[in-house]
Amino acid sequence: xxxPENVIPALIAxxxxxxxxxxxxxxxxxxxxxxxxxxxxxxxxxHLAATFRMATLAAARPDEFTAMTSRLSNDFNANVAGAMAPxxxxxxxxxxxxxxxxxxxxxxxxxxxxxxxxxxxxxRPLPAPVLAAAxxxxxxxxxxxxxxxxxxxxxxxxxxxxxxxxAVRTWDFGYLARxxxxxxxxxxxxxxxxxxxxxxxxxxxxxxxxxxxAADFCLLVTRRRHRDDLALVATGPxxxxxxxxxxxxxxxxxPGRKPGQFAAAQRS
Numbered sequence: 001x002x003x004p005e006n007v008i009p010a011l012i013a014x015x016x017x018x019x020x021x022x023x024x025x026x027x028x029x030x031x032x033x034x035x036x037x038x039x040x041x042x043x044x045x046x047h048l049a050a051t052f053r054m055a056t057l058a059a060a061r062p063d064e065f066t067a068m069t070s071r072l073s074n075d076f077n078a079n080v081a082g083a084m085a086p087x088x089x090x091x092x093x094x095x096x097x098x099x100x101x102x103x104x105x106x107x108x109x110x111x112x113x114x115x116x117x118x119x120x121x122x123x124r125p126l127p128a129p130v131l132a133a134a135x136x137x138x139x140x141x142x143x144x145x146x147x148x149x150x151x152x153x154x155x156x157x158x159x160x161x162x163x164x165x166x167a168v169r170t171w172d173f174g175y176l177a178r179x180x181x182x183x184x185x186x187x188x189x190x191x192x193x194x195x196x197x198x199x200x201x202x203x204x205x206x207x208x209x210x211x212x213x214a215a216d217f218c219l220l221v222t223r224r225r226h227r228d229d230l231a232l233v234a235t236g237p238x239x240x241x242x243x244x245x246x247x248x249x250x251x252x253x254x255p256g257r258k259p260g261q262f263a264a265a266q267r268s
Contacts, residue, residue, distance in 0.1 A: 007132045008111045010159040014136050015103045018048070018143040021152060022096060030092040034145040035224070035257060041149050042095060044142045046087035047080065049099040051138050052106040054083070058119050059109035059128060065120050076251050106135065123250045133166040137248050141222030148224075148262065156215045158193045164214050167221040167248040168201045174245035177253050183208075183238045191217050208236035210243070221248040228259040 022030075022045060030042045039047075058065040072079045087098055113119060113128035121131060140163055147154050168189055172182040188206035191199040191214040199214055210217070212232035219225040220232060220243065227243045234240040247253055 007129045007136075007162050008107060010162055011110070011132045011135055011139075012107055013157075014139045014143075014159060015107070017154075018139055018146065019096075019100065019103075021143065021146050021150060025150065027092050029150065030095075032149045034149040035261070036145050037255070039145070041146055042088060042092065043084065044146050044149075045095055045099050046084040048138060048142050049087045049095070049102045050080075050083035052099075052102040052135065054122075055106040055131060055135060056102065056109045058121055058131070059106070059113050062120050069120075069122065080251075110135075130166065130169065133162040136160075136163050137166055137222060140218055141224055141249075144219065144222065144224040156194050156218075158195050158197060160214055160218050161193055161199055163218050163221075163248070164189075164191060164193075164199050165201070167217070167246070170248050170250075171242070171246075173250050174242065174247045174253070177247060177250060178245060180245075185238055187239060187242070189217075208234075208239040208242075210234055210239055221246050223247055223254065223256040225262065226257050226259045229257075229262065 022041065025041070030045075031040050033040055034044055036044070054065065054068075057068065087095055090098060110119075110128045110132045117128070118125035119128050119131050121134070126134070136159070140160070144154065146152075168187075171187060174180075175182040185208050186203050186206050188202035188204065188209040189200065190209065190211045192212070193199055193214045210232060212230070216225070216230035216232050220227060220230055232243060234243045245253070
């Protein structure tokens with residue numbers, strides 16, 4: 001279960017891992033293209049900084065957050081670009097410092113929210129621990145883009161259980177992002193964490209089931225790998241469809257990744 005006592009340290013640790021990817025790269029590497037079309041390593045870090053800044057505002061000054069979101073346009077991509085712009089304007093070393101500041105502020109703000117209090121967010125209010133897990137989802141996805149750009153093979157830990165739990169909680173986002181009606185069924189998720197420990201959720205007798213490695217599940221729901229390149233198994237027609245559209249974020253799905261796109265990196 002995701003609680004303040006266990007998710008905040010996990011959020012901090014994941015942030016440190018991403019920091020470690022970029023802390024010592026040279027200036028030219030900040031301009032490397034990532035698998036996200038049109039985004040460099042700097043774009044990825046800028047987006048993370050902007051997202052964590054919003055999380056701080058939501059947790060520490062919710063009225064200001066609500067006022068800010070009321071001014072957003074209906075153009076999702078324009079909103080993302082606008083939030084990133086002041087960070088992208090900074091040179092790499094300054095951007096790195098800004099990212100570290102925004103992370104620290106968000107971690108402290110989320111940890112300070114009283115137990116049980118909801119925090120406003122872009123789709124619906126969330127408990128602070130769940131919003132922290134959403135932050136881990138952002139770190140996982142954008143961190144993977146950075147790692148792919150730099151040619152780094154990541155090693156995952158059981159901290160990804162928080163992301164798995166968040167993705168299970170938001171299992172309907174893939175349908176909603178495509179204006180589809182979610183099926184009126186309950187899914188069973190049986191996943192294996194990096195340590196070999198199980199993560200299970202949903203009715204034991206559910207006919208619609210998703211099984212496989214939890215790390216692959218996280219790559220799927222952040223749309224950083226195509227399902228054909230992952231060891232996930234669907235049982236049932238609804239589960240089969242879900243593997244094609246799964247995502248743990250509410251914005252546009254985007255093109256995702258192509259089958260076999262990272263085959264060479266996986267063999268290295």
